[in-house]
Amino acid sequence: MILNPLPLSTSRTGGCTLTGALAVTTGIKDSVTIIHGPPGCAHHNFSLLHATILDNDCMVIPSVISSGMSEHDVIFGGEEALMKVIIEAASGDPGIIFVLSTCITETIGDDVLAVTQNAGVPVCLVPTGGFLGGDFEMGFCRALIAVSNLAYPVIRSREYNPESSGSVNLIGEKNLEYEVHENFVEIKRLVSLLDLTINLRFAHDITRSDIDRLPFASVNILREPALSAVGSHLQDAFSTPFVNSFPLGISGTISFIRDVATLSGSKPEKALGIEKKYQKEVLEEFSDLRGSRVKLKIPAGGPEYPLVKEIFHAIGILESHDGTVLPVPYPFPVGTGGMKRMLHLWRRALACRAV
Amino acid sequence: MQGCLNPVWPCALTGAVTALSGFSGIAVIIHGSSGCYFYPATLLHNDLHSTFLVEQEVIFGSSERLIGLVHELSPDYKKVAVVNSCVPSILGEDIRDILSEFNIIFVDSPGYTGDFESGYLAAVKDLPVCMEKNAEGVNIEGINLIDPFARGNQREAERLLQLMGIPVGTIFCHDSYQSLARTADFSITVNPDLCTGYGHQLGSLLGLNSIRKTVTVLAETFCNTDTSRIEIELLAVEERITKAADKYLKRFNPPAVTIFSTCSYSGFAAATLKHYLDADILFCGSRNDPARSCMNNEKVTSLAVIESAIRNHQPDLVLGSTFERSVAGDAAFVGLTPPIRGEFRLSSKPLAGTEGELSFMEDVLNACMDRQQSGK
Numbered sequence: 001m002i003l004n005p006l007p008l009s010t011s012r013t014g015g016c017t018l019t020g021a022l023a024v025t026t027g028i029k030d031s032v033t034i035i036h037g038p039p040g041c042a043h044h045n046f047s048l049l050h051a052t053i054l055d056n057d058c059m060v061i062p063s064v065i066s067s068g069m070s071e072h073d074v075i076f077g078g079e080e081a082l083m084k085v086i087i088e089a090a091s092g093d094p095g096i097i098f099v100l101s102t103c104i105t106e107t108i109g110d111d112v113l114a115v116t117q118n119a120g121v122p123v124c125l126v127p128t129g130g131f132l133g134g135d136f137e138m139g140f141c142r143a144l145i146a147v148s149n150l151a152y153p154v155i156r157s158r159e160y161n162p163e164s165s166g167s168v169n170l171i172g173e174k175n176l177e178y179e180v181h182e183n184f185v186e187i188k189r190l191v192s193l194l195d196l197t198i199n200l201r202f203a204h205d206i207t208r209s210d211i212d213r214l215p216f217a218s219v220n221i222l223r224e225p226a227l228s229a230v231g232s233h234l235q236d237a238f239s240t241p242f243v244n245s246f247p248l249g250i251s252g253t254i255s256f257i258r259d260v261a262t263l264s265g266s267k268p269e270k271a272l273g274i275e276k277k278y279q280k281e282v283l284e285e286f287s288d289l290r291g292s293r294v295k296l297k298i299p300a301g302g303p304e305y306p307l308v309k310e311i312f313h314a315i316g317i318l319e320s321h322d323g324t325v326l327p328v329p330y331p332f333p334v335g336t337g338g339m340k341r342m343l344h345l346w347r348r349a350l351a352c353r354a355v
Numbered sequence: 356m357q358g359c360l361n362p363v364w365p366c367a368l369t370g371a372v373t374a375l376s377g378f379s380g381i382a383v384i385i386h387g388s389s390g391c392y393f394y395p396a397t398l399l400h401n402d403l404h405s406t407f408l409v410e411q412e413v414i415f416g417s418s419e420r421l422i423g424l425v426h427e428l429s430p431d432y433k434k435v436a437v438v439n440s441c442v443p444s445i446l447g448e449d450i451r452d453i454l455s456e457f458n459i460i461f462v463d464s465p466g467y468t469g470d471f472e473s474g475y476l477a478a479v480k481d482l483p484v485c486m487e488k489n490a491e492g493v494n495i496e497g498i499n500l501i502d503p504f505a506r507g508n509q510r511e512a513e514r515l516l517q518l519m520g521i522p523v524g525t526i527f528c529h530d531s532y533q534s535l536a537r538t539a540d541f542s543i544t545v546n547p548d549l550c551t552g553y554g555h556q557l558g559s560l561l562g563l564n565s566i567r568k569t570v571t572v573l574a575e576t577f578c579n580t581d582t583s584r585i586e587i588e589l590l591a592v593e594e595r596i597t598k599a600a601d602k603y604l605k606r607f608n609p610p611a612v613t614i615f616s617t618c619s620y621s622g623f624a625a626a627t628l629k630h631y632l633d634a635d636i637l638f639c640g641s642r643n644d645p646a647r648s649c650m651n652n653e654k655v656t657s658l659a660v661i662e663s664a665i666r667n668h669q670p671d672l673v674l675g676s677t678f679e680r681s682v683a684g685d686a687a688f689v690g691l692t693p694p695i696r697g698e699f700r701l702s703s704k705p706l707a708g709t710e711g712e713l714s715f716m717e718d719v720l721n722a723c724m725d726r727q728q729s730g731k
Contacts (some may be wrong), residue, residue, distance in 0.1 A: 012407035015391025020496060038358050038441060039656070040366020040466030044394035046658075047363075047694065050678060054697045061658065066359040074445055074467055085358035103388060104441045104467065107413060129387030131442075132410050 014135025017128040017142075019045050021100050023175045025126065026062035027203035028211070030095030034065045036082045036112060037102030039239035042066035052176050060205075065089055069104065069146070076107055082115050090121040096150065096207030097123045098143075106132045124150060137226055144172055144230045147203055148237065151214040167199035168260065169217040171234065171242070172227045175204055177331060179338075185337040187221065187246060190253070193271035194261050218264035219243060246334045249307035250279055250314060253335050277338050283314050286343045290316035292350050293323035304332050311339065317346075326351055361658035363678045364642045365501070366466030369395045370474025371438045373500050375527070376401040376481075380433035380532030384424055386417070386450070387440025391466075398501050398694075404428060405647065406457050417443055418453040433532040436460035438478070441467055464541045470656075472548055472617070475499065479551045481528060484642065485536045489529050492522035492539045493573070494554050497546030498529040498705075504697045505529065507705030507714075508545040512560055515708055517545075518584045519570070521577055541576060543569055543691045545707035547619045548643060561623045562708040563589055596716045600631040603720055610723050611635040613668050615661055616673035616692040618645045618652055620706065624674050624691055624715070630684070631716060637668040642692065658682065672723055687726035689718045 018035060022045050025033045035042040046064045053061065067085045069078045069126050082099070089097050101112045106129040126146045132274030149222040168191050173180055188198055199217040200210060215238035222231050222244050231242035241263045257275055261268035294317055298304050308328055314318065326346050333342045368385070372395040375383045385392045385405040392405035402596040406412070406420050414552045425435050437459055439450060444465040451461055464482050496514045498505050513523055517686035524539030527549075550556055557576060558569030567589060575581045595698040609632045614621045628634035640655035655661055662682040665673060673683040676692040690698075691706070 012409055015393060016388065018390065034358065038465075038467035039362045039364075040368065040441075041390075042359065043362040043365055044369075044390070046361050047365075047394070048397075050681070051694070051696055054677065054681070061361065063360060063659075064362075065360045065364050068359050069467055071467055081358075087356055094632045099674075103390075104445065107442050107445055131390055131408060132413065135389070348690060 005290040008323065010151070013238065014137060015137060016045075016131065017134050018100055019048065019103060019140030019176075020136035020139025020141075020204050021098075021126045021128045021143035022049065022062075022064065024172075024203050025098040027173075027175050027201075028063065028096065028147070028206055029060055029062075030207045031098055032063040032065060032089045032092065032094040032096075032255050033098040033100060034067060034082070034085050034089055035102060036067045036069070036078060036085075036099050036105050036110065038069045038104065039066040041102050041104075048176070052058045052178075053280055055178055056181065057261060063094070069305060073141070074104065074108060077108065078110050079112075079115050082110070082112065083119065084308045086116070086119045086121065086123060090119070097121065098146075099123055099125050100128045103132045105129075112261040125348055140172065141227060141230050144203070144227070145233050147211060148214060148234060150208070151211050151238075163198065165218045166195065166215055166264075167197045168219045168221050168264070169200045169214065169240070170198060170204070170223070171202050171220045171230060172223040173204045174223055174331070179333075180204070182337065182341075183246060186337040187338065190247065190257060190275070191221075191260060192272075193274055194266040194268065196260070196262065196264060196266065214238065215240065219260055221246065221260065240257055248332050248334065250336075250339070252307065253279070253339075256335075275336065282340045282343070285316060285340075286315055286347065289343070289347060289350065293318050294346075294350070295319065295321060295323040296328065297325055298328050304328055304330075307332060311343075315343075326350075349355055359657045360660075361678075362656055362657045363658050363661070363676065365394070365398075365471045367464045367469045367471065367474030367477065368438060368440050368466045369398065369501075370471035370476075371462045371464035371478035372403065372474075373399060374475045374478035375436045375438065375482075375528070376403060377500050377528030377533070378532050381434040381460070382435045384421075384428070384435060384437045385439050385440060386421060386443050388442070391440040394412065399649065401500070413442060413446065413637035416448060417446075417692045418448065421450070421453060425454055425459060429457060434458075434460060434483070436462065436478075437464055439463045441465040456528075457722060471501075471642055475528075475549060476551070478623055479553075482535055484525070484538050484553050485535050486540065488537045488540075490524060490537050492516075492524040492541075492558065494524035494539050494551075495541040496542050496544040496551050496553075496556075497549040498526055499546065499549060500529065502546070502692055503690065503694045503700055504584070504706040504711070506703040508560075508707040508711065510703050511705040511708030511710050512543065512545050514710075515560060515570075515585060517564070518588075519573060519577075519582060521573065521580065521581050522635070524554070525614070527553070543573070545705075546617070548617050548646070559619075561619060561711070563593060563712055564626075579627070579698040588709050592713055596631055596713065599716065599720055603723065605630065605725065607727055609633045609635060610671040610687070610719075611637050611668070612672045613638040613640070613665055613670040613672065614688075614691070615640040615642070615655060615673075615679050617642050620691055621652060621674075627712065627715060628719065629653060632719075634672075637670055639665050642662060672719065673728065674719075685726075689715075689722050691715075 067081045116125045126143045200213045220242040225244045243259045247253040462478045464477045546597045557572045559565040574582045625636045639652045641652035645652040672687045674691040677696040680688045
């Protein structure tokens with residue numbers, strides 16, 4: 001059985017669905033993720049995750065098991081190998097077992113769904129399939145949706161009034177990005193201005209039982225607009241409204257506060273006043289950059305361009321074809337805190353040019 | 356156990372791509388998806404190409420895309436090499452036939468067929484090597500670009516051959532494509548796990564004893580070879596390490612060690628530590644299938660098994676990769692195996708040759724000293 005419909009818009013260079021899905025499932029600390037495919041697929045991804053763990057100074061190593069598909073399994077089918085590994089994984093009593101298929105198991109036609117249904121232990125199947133399942137982003141979205149479905153048994157929507165919860169969920173933090181912690185700290189700071197707390201980081205450094213808290217927040221804050229399908233799914237499931245991106249840029253951060261306030265039923269005036277004052281202080285700290293002639297190497301039609309131009313305008317930085325090339329980090333820095341770190345990068349770039 | 360928890364060693368495809376991308380002038384195409392492309396690309400930091408397959412090619416065939424890419428790259432390179440990945444290999448397309456109008460290297464090395472070493476050696480076997488009759492010199496084998504010691508090992512092998520006045524033949528696998536046309540009749544290696552089979556193998560440069568034997572064989576093979584400088588160097592190196600090791604042993608007990616690496620590297624490390632420090636080798640895990648010479652090694656490619664071996668043996672010193680370091684606990688750690696991340700490595704550190712022996716023992720003694728002192 002082929003688990004996935006053929007995605008017509010698959011990007012050729014969009015990376016592997018598995019990596020996207022693993023970026024979510026390995027964010028659940030007490031889980032085990034089984035990759036049904038050759039060991040190489042699991043190694044590639046585990047190695048990447050391990051490198052990220054090192055970069056983020058976090059030493060909780062995720063459990064990623066390969067079903068160890070060999071040439072024999074490719075010829076005779078890998079379902080038996082998968083069943084054995086599920087049983088082995090279950091013997092360790094993990095919080096939850098995830099199963100991800102690969103392009104090779106999709107191609108040879110292993111019935112992964114049937115194996116997981118007959119395993120006799122609860123298994124969460126995430127419909128991936130290497131490049132046959134789409135790309136990194138699709139794997140990421142599908143995993144978030146599959147994992148969110150684990151929260152269904154505890155819905156108590158009648159007993160619960162979202163507007164009174166005073167908390168938000170962060171949905172789809174990019175666990176593989178270098179500044180994931182700094183971005184979290186920035187969002188926590190911004191929502192605290194509205195007297196809101198973080199209910200759940202879905203799915204970053206949480207346990208299986210934490211997932212049950214998913215329905216209980218006033219607002220879901222998505223990491224980026226590409227996760228809108230996940231936001232809509234959660235809205236349908238738990239009636240939680242969503243903001244579709246972490247805040248980017250000067251006015252973007254102000255709109256973010258306003259949007260979260262509206263959806264959570266908070267009053268934004270005090271928070272907006274504090275943040276505008278802070279932004280002014282940050283921009284003044286970099287007033288020495290006023291009049292600097294700079295050049296950008298990002299596409300003028302891209303989403304980052306207006307955000308950068310807004311900062312140029314606020315400080316008085318001039319764009320010029322013979323100016324110093326300014327680095328613009330990818331992904332774009334989050335909130336006012338992220339903008340401040342980027343301004344330090346710019347100051348260094350301009351100082352290097354002056355030397 | 357059927358499954359492998361947290362596998363720590365790359366697949367055959369990565370091995371094949373590593374071998375081929377070591378030759379400048381060869382365009383390496385990974386015939387597969389972007390997922391199969393990104394890992395070797397990030398590991399090697401070399402220019403690699405890919406057909407970036409999507410489901411469309413799985414249904415309608417990949418020939419058009421592959422021919423298009425080979426056609427595009429051919430004018431800019433001496434040779435194009437195509438490495439097959441898992442899915443196209445089971446689709447059963449006859450890639451050689453599809454590309455029959457091009458003179459390409461084709462390596463059928465999908466990930467499910469084996470480990471890094473098997474892919475590396477399969478690719479080397481398919482290289483268009485021309486054993487030039489009476490070609491001067493000696494080939495250097497065992498250079499593997501994902502190995503953190505690759506640059507250092509190559510330099511050390513070149514230096515030692517130069518000291519003996521012997522020209523260098525082809526360097527497998529870090530040379531130009533043209534060098535394959537002048538492969539010499541004789542080879543030495545810096546990593547016996549990666550012997551290519553091209554030329555008569557004259558020995559290894561991994562460890563002082565091996566170097567001594569290899570130098571003797573080289574002197575017997577090549578007339579007018581001057582071995583005196585190397586012999587003096589070997590004595591001096593042994594004396595320097597012995598002195599340092601004696602100093603260490605005056606204060607501290609020999610370390611109890613667990614080693615996790617490829618078969619040759621772990622064999623080298625175990626022998627060297629026993630020789631100089633009378634170290635207690637508690638466990639020797641091999642990433643690849645242990646050769647006959649390393650029968651005491653156990654094949655270990657799961658981080659869970661590595662972690663449990665370290666926990667069970669409670670070593671003073673762990674040798675391995677970044678993976679081992681993350682589960683080494685309080686033990687001293689020395690990097691021996693790729694990947695070694697989380698530290699800057701700018702110089703060309705060798706493991707082979709006399710400088711390799713010095714560098715390895717220097718790292719071990721310093722790591723053990725640091726641990727002893729931090730425990731005070």
